Amino acid sequence: MESVLKVILSSGVGRAGLALFALLTGISVYVLVSYPLDYGSRVWYNPAVWADNPAVKPPIWAKPGAVPHSVFLQEEPTEVRKASTGERRLYRFEIPHPYEKPPDSLSLTLTEAVYYSRPPLLTVSLTRPDGRSVRLYRYSPPAPRPGEEAPYVRHRDSPHRVDLGADPQVRAQVSAFLRDEYGLRLSANELRGRLMEILFGEPTSPEERGGPAAFRPLPGTYALEVEVTVFDRRDRIGALQAVRGGETFGWMGTDSLGRDLAQGLLFGFPVSLIIGILTSVLATLLGASLGIMSGYLGGRVDLLIQRSADVINNIPGLPLLIFLVFIFGSNLFLVIIPVIVFFSWPGLAIIVRSMVLQLREGQLVEAERSLGATRWRIMFRHILPQVGPYLLAQLIFFAPSAILSEATLSFLGLGDTSLPTWGQILEGAFRTGAVYRGYWWWVVPPGLLIVITAVAFMLIALSLEPIANPRLRRS
C-alpha cells in the first residue's frame, strides 16, 4: 500500500492525477454533506422547485453586462409595527441593479398565508434609486368560505404568484405614477409590455424626447417592499419570494426546465466517484478471487473459470449492457453497477491466474503446504498479498471505464433517475436539441467533467505502469 503511494508520487503524471483526485473527492464530500440524499427525486426531477427559474439561460460570467436572473427569498419580516388592530409587517427586498438595462421581468410569490379573522392585506411598492416610490399592487387572500373554521390556510399548495411586469393592476398604477410624477399621460393599454422599462428607468428629458415617450435605464439599488397588514397577531405568512428575470443565471446557467445546472453538476461529483470506485473494487475483488482460485486450484474449476472469462471477454459490452439494464430496470446499485462488474472481471482473472501459476510453484507456497496450511489459507493469506500491488494498480484501471459506461447508459436514457449524473444532464440536452441551438453551457461542462474524472483515474493508473506491467519492472 505504502509502496504504491510512493510509486504514484514519484512521477509527475501520478502527482497530477492524485491532486485531481483529491479535488474531486473534496467536492464530493462537500456535496454529500450539504445535499439531501433524495436530491434526485425531491429536487432535480421535481418541476415545482424550478418553476421560478428561467429556461436555458447562460451562466452570469458568460455575459458580463447582462442582467442576471436573481431570486430573493424572505421568510421573516424585516420590520414589524404595531397597529390598533393587528400588525403591519414589512418585507423589504433590496435589489441591486447596476445595469444599463431593465430586467426581463419582476415577479412576487406568496407561499402560505394563515389567518384567524380577516384576510391579511398585502401592499407592494417599489422604491427607486432616485427616491421615487411607486405603489404597484394590492392583494388579499380569499375570504373564509361559509362553514370554514379558523385558522384559514391559503396558498399552501398553490402559491400565489403575480407577474409585476404584466399585471393589469400594476399597469393602472404605473399609468398614475407617470401622470403624477412626470406629467406623462400614457393609458394602461399603451403601457403593455413596457412596464419594466418604465419602472427601472426614467423618461428622457423633453428636448431629447421629440417623439413618443422614451425611457432610459436608471441603474442603482431598488427596493421592493411588501407591507402585510394583519388583523390578528397570530396570522402567519409562510414566505415571500421576489424574482428578477434576466438574461443570465447562476454559475452554470439553466436547462430548458429552468434547473440550476450548477447544482446538477455538483451532485454528479459524488455519484460518478462512487460509481468508479465501487465498480472497480467489486470487479477487482471478483477478478482476483476467481483468478487466484483458477490458478491455484486448477482442474475443473480452472477450466470453468477460464472458459467463462473467455466468453464474457468476447461479448460486445454495450449492447448487452443496454439489454440487461432495459430488462432489469436502471437501479444504479442493484443493476447498473453489478452488470458493469460482470463485464469487467475476465481480463483480470486471466492475468492473475498466470501470475498465480508461477507463485504456486514457489518455495514460499511449498513451505506453507508442508506446514499443513489449508488451500484457502494459502490462496488468500499468502498468494493474495503477493499479487496485491498489481491488483491495486488494476483497481484504478477499472474506474474510468466504469464511469464512461454509466455515462453512456445515462446518455441513452437508461440512467437511474433517483441519482442525477452528468450523463443524464447531457441526455436531457441532446433530447431537447440543445446542441443545434448552441446552448454550450448545457452541453460542454457535463462532458468535460466526465472526461476530467476519467483522466484523473487514468493519470494515476499511468503512473502505476511499473507495477501493473511486470515485464517493465523486471527490466
Add this chain to the structure above:
Amino acid sequence: MAILRKLLLRALSLIAVVLIVLVLVVVVLGATGFSDRILSSVISEEMRAVRQQLAETIRDPQELERALREQRRELEAFYGLDKPWYVRLPQDVLRVLTLDLGEARTVATAQGSKRIQDIIAERLPRTALLFTTALVIYFLIGVWLGTLLATRPGSKLDRVLSYFAAVSFALPSWWTGILLILIFYFYLGGLLPAGGMYSTPPPEGGLARFLDLAYHAILPIFTLVLVATGPLMYVARTITLNVAQEDHVTFARAKGIPEGLVRRRHILRVAAPPIVTGLILGLVGSIAGSITTEIVFRWPGMGQLYFQAVSGQPDESLIVALTFVYTMLYALARFILEILYLILDPRVRY
C-alpha cells in the same frame, strides 16, 4: 493445414459465444416474462388479420367469437405460449436466430415494412458502412502514427500525442460528436451537416448521391476516428518501441542492413501481430462508439434504432434483435481480425 485448424477453432469459439449470448438473452427474456409479452403481441397482430378474414364468411357474432377463440388457441399452441418459457427455449433461440420476432412498434423501413427482419436488413449495411470505413481509417492512421512516434521516443511530438492518447481514451464518443456538431454545425454556420445520411430532398444521380452521403459521413467518421486513434496509436508505439530495443534489431543494424529495411523487416514485421491484438481488444469499444455516434448524428443505422427502441415507448423485440445482431457483428469483425493475425504471425502457423 495447421492454420485452417486454428481458424476453425477460433470460429467455433466465436460461434459458441454467439450461442451463449443468445441463450442468455432468451433465458433473461423468458424468466422475466418479456418473452410472453412479445409472443402475445405477435399473436394479437395475426389475430387482427384473422378476424377480418373470418368476419367476411361468418355472420353470426357468437359463432365468430367462438371461431376466433379457437383460432387464438391454435396460434398460442403454434407459438408455444401455452407452455412455460423453459420448455419453449429451443424454439425461442431459433426465433431470435432468424430474427423472427414479429413487428416493430413504430419503426418501419422505407418501403413501409414493419417486420424486424426487413428493418435490420435495411439498417445493417448503413451501420457496416460507417463502422468499417472508420475502422480502416483509424487502423491506418493509428499504426502509421504509432510506429512513427516509436522512431523518435521522447520528442515533443511524441509527448503531445501520448497525452492526446490518454485524453482520447477518456473521451466518450457521443460527447465528442456533440462537441463537433456544436463547432462545425452551430459555430461555423452549418459548414458540415448536424446529422442524417442524406440531405432532404436527396440529390438525384448516382455520383451526387454518393457525394452527399460522403458529406454527411464526414463528422461521424471523424468522431469515431478521433476517439479510437489515440489508444491504438499508443499501443502501436509501445509495442514497436519494445521490439526496436530487442537484440535481433541491434544485430541486424550491426550487420549493416539499411535502416529502412531494418524498420520494415525487423521491427514492423515483428510488431504487427501484437498490434492487431491491440486492435482486437479495442473492438468492443469501437462497437459501443459506433452505436452512440449513430445516435448523436441521427445516422439511420442499427445504433440509432437502439435509441429509438429504448426511448419513448420501448420496443422489446427490436432490443432483442439488435443485441443479437450486434453480437454477431462483433464476432464477425473479430474473426476477420483473427485471420489477419494468423496471416501476420508465422509462429501460429506451425
